[in-house]
Amino acid sequence: MAQGPTITTIAARAGVSIASVSRVLNGLPTREDTIRKVMAAADELGYVPNAAARSLKSNRTYQVAFAMADIGNPTYVAMVREIQPVLKAAGYRLVLHSTDGDVDDELDVLRRLGERYADGLIISPLRGFAQQHLDLLAGAPAPVVVIGSVPQDTPVDNVRTDSRTGVRLALEHLYGLGRRSIGFLNGPLDTIPGAARAAAYTDALAALGLPYDPDLVEVGDFYRAAGARAAHRLLERSRPDALLCANDLIALGALDALREERLRVPEDVALVGMDDTELATAAWPTLTSVSLGSAERGRRAAELLLDRLEDGAAAPRIVTVEPTLVVRASTEGAS
Amino acid sequence: MAQGPTITTIAARAGVSIASVSRVLNGLPTREDTIRKVMAAADELGYVPNAAARSLKSNRTYQVAFAMADIGNPTYVAMVREIQPVLKAAGYRLVLHSTDGDVDDELDVLRRLGERYADGLIISPLRGFAQQHLDLLAGAPAPVVVIGSVPQDTPVDNVRTDSRTGVRLALEHLYGLGRRSIGFLNGPLDTIPGAARAAAYTDALAALGLPYDPDLVEVGDFYRAAGARAAHRLLERSRPDALLCANDLIALGALDALREERLRVPEDVALVGMDDTELATAAWPTLTSVSLGSAERGRRAAELLLDRLEDGAAAPRIVTVEPTLVVRASTEGAS
Structure with missing residues (x-):
């Protein structure tokens, strides 16, 4: 069991000088019986070589x-x-x-x-x-x-x-359910997922022949509370029959907001998250979500x-x- | 901007040999102008000293x-x-x-x-x-x-x-709501929280004058699926009017099980989690939970x-x- 052996405790156990231990541990030339005593003592004491010193040699930290x-x-x-x-x-x-x-x-x-x-x-x-x-x-x-x-x-x-395909799958699903006013709650546009999802949403609408309506789009952040605030802002000026959310946390926030506005999910507003996290099944109703694997x-x-x-x-x-x-x-x- | 300078690129920049760079970086005696050239080149190239070598000196990794x-x-x-x-x-x-x-x-x-x-x-x-x-x-x-x-x-x-106090608060709350058949879904008894909560549950029942009924106790693990399985096992042999769960994940699992058994929460079974995590508000109905801070x-x-x-x-x-x-x-x- 390692008791935090030091060069001092190893020297004491081996019955040799501290300088000798130092020489052995640093691989410097020393008398053979000294090497043997020091290695045995280091072993008994569970000595762990310093990662710094060791990685200089093995070049691996694991x-x-x-x-x-x-x-x-x-x-x-x-x-x-x-x-x-x-x-x-x-x-x-x-x-x-x-x-x-x-x-x-x-x-x-x-x-x-x-x-x-x-x-x-x-x-x-x-x-x-x-x-x-x-x-x-x-x-x-x-x-x-x-x-x-x-x-x-x-x-x-x-x-x-391929979040572009993911967004398209979500919009085709909502379209297939008869929804035509599909809003979008996104995260910041200066993030990779935010930018990619914004472009994908626009393209998917066009592919379905639906117009792009800026009143149906809100940008917030990838957190639950931000999702709720974004949903409230969007619902103040428009009444979508579906909402796509850029991740499940935003969707949870949207669920909070819809509940406060007394809108039923999915009857009044169908809701889709992204990432298919464990939150999707923790929520009630459970969340339809785009799995990005x-x-x-x-x-x-x-x-x-x-x-x-x-x-x-x-x-x-x-x-x-x-x-x-x-x-x-x-x-x-x-x- | 650090371009990942190596001993080789520093040598090239300084116009000295690789051996000289090595001597300088390792603090070995070298001609003064060589030291100056190497340090300047290392600086310009944004050289980051090897953590191993550095921590041997500063003893801090931050x-x-x-x-x-x-x-x-x-x-x-x-x-x-x-x-x-x-x-x-x-x-x-x-x-x-x-x-x-x-x-x-x-x-x-x-x-x-x-x-x-x-x-x-x-x-x-x-x-x-x-x-x-x-x-x-x-x-x-x-x-x-x-x-x-x-x-x-x-x-x-x-x-x-003080999870003991936490468990007591939960049971007093349920007792105050008129619940008298309070089950307990715990995690493994060889864990610190499992053992502490088991003891606390027994003590809190006794303090309220309620009998300990082994049929009302199940031990599983601190995960959602394990919580659901434990709840099903418990519900097969008894019908509590309340369930205390050793954490929120177990409580989410219990919620799944109660829904499958068509028992209403809280009308049929009142449910309390522990840890007061964000899952407690993601769930529906939202979970009463013991916050352990x-x-x-x-x-x-x-x-x-x-x-x-x-x-x-x-x-x-x-x-x-x-x-x-x-x-x-x-x-x-x-x-």
């Missing part, structure tokens, strides 16, 4: 970091649940960073990779890859896998989803990183996970 | 770790939301470990503290502090703060809650750790956070 925007968003939890076992089976411990989607925080995580506290990084940058990300990425001393979009030809392993994206990212740790020179790969629509009570009525 | 059982449990998310800003304001980055409540995993986190990848650790051990934890703790080379109970006189900073426990733990990082020699402190009962629709009917 830690991998995952940097995500918000530990409170079940999308990322679903990713962690898949990433962790894949890495663990390969002997790596996972450490997590919750960046609040703050670009400086993300850049700091990338920069600190240079300090070799982890052998690799999976990062899901909320506001996309800026030039600064790319600069740091180019010189990253450890493999990086990005979950989310990156600019074309960025030389990095990348797992993405978070679990699968997490698993694929972990696999790409392990491959990269094996072979740093292979060509970067892009994996795309297809979305699906999971229909529940918030659009179809019966639980 | 990272703090938080090890919790399950990143998917909103109790821990609530803690993280408080811990992170407190540490960030003091210049520390937070890294997270999700241990699945696995004792070996927790021990590994404690052991790796010896490798100096973090300056301190906040840990919430699900199954309590075994002798092995204590052994490692005694020799921990970095400060540790424990959220949860520790054996008396353990020399460690400790933030705890997760956010406050997180904040206090971060503060204790910062104090300890300043003054390693101060006497260990114990902080107790008082529980409260948050009454919602699952016991009182109206939303």
